[in-house]
Amino acid sequence: MDLSMHSYAVSLEWTGNRGTGTSGYRNYGRDHIVRADGLPDLAGTADPTFHGDRDRWNPEQLLLTALSQCHMLSYLHVAVKNGITVLAYTDDATGTLRLNRDGSGEFTGVVLRPQVTVAAEDSTGVAEELHAAANRTCFIARSVNFPVLHEPQTIVAAG
DSSP states (O other), X not given: OOTTOOOOOOEEEEOOOOSXXXXXXXXXXXXXXXXXXXXXXXXXXXXXXXXXOTTSBOHHHHHHHHHHHHHHHHHHHHHHHTTOOEEEEEEOOEEEEEEOTTSOEEEEEEEEOEEEEEXXXXXXXXXXXXXXXXXXXXXXXXXXXXXXXEOOEEEEOOO
């Protein structure tokens, strides 16, 4: 069994047909459902700027979410391998998307702002350095063509 290869599958169903399909730019909804076996459905749409619903996830948010999640999971992994005890982790990530005159667009960068609480004061230096290692091992960050920057903050647990 080859453990170096992994496959993922999702299915997508557009649910935004308001009766006339794509007969006009404003005549259809951008709503859709993303499904994966064994998981709850994910209600998706376009960014509200592009006629999406504010109450649903859009692809840009999901890309940013994937980068934030992947960094956290990679960080927790490298922390364990380096003897750093992490007690809490939060992130307030932001991303920038540039729209081009031809209607295309792309992310130009993402900034992750992980706030990590560690158990021991003497581990803060290593804890900060591990963000670079996490970035090098994060599958999603390694797959995008824009910079993923980090502005980490390390906190020592009280007591």
